Amino acid sequence: MNRDAAGWIIGAVVVLCLAAYALMLGNTLLPASAVMQSKLNTIVPLIITWGMIWITVVSAIALAVFLIKTGLDKTRESN
Numbered sequence: 001m002n003r004d005a006a007g008w009i010i011g012a013v014v015v016l017c018l019a020a021y022a023l024m025l026g027n028t029l030l031p032a033s034a035v036m037q038s039k040l041n042t043i044v045p046l047i048i049t050w051g052m053i054w055i056t057v058v059s060a061i062a063l064a065v066f067l068i069k070t071g072l073d074k075t076r077e078s079n
Helices: 003-029 034-038 044-078
Strands: none
Touching: 003 044, 034 044
């Protein structure tokens, strides 16, 4: 594996770590649904916020897959 391919794969791992961090941050900062229900009588803002977090995570996973594929293609090109 050449250096370029390793760089792409390391970038993919960093993106996956950021996705995991986004999940942990959302879990830590957002209130429970029971608290949201008692304060606002609705959980719609909570659902929308979790939806945005999950869109971010799914996008990060797609980007990581693309980066890994690009890194592996670079390895095949160098052979």
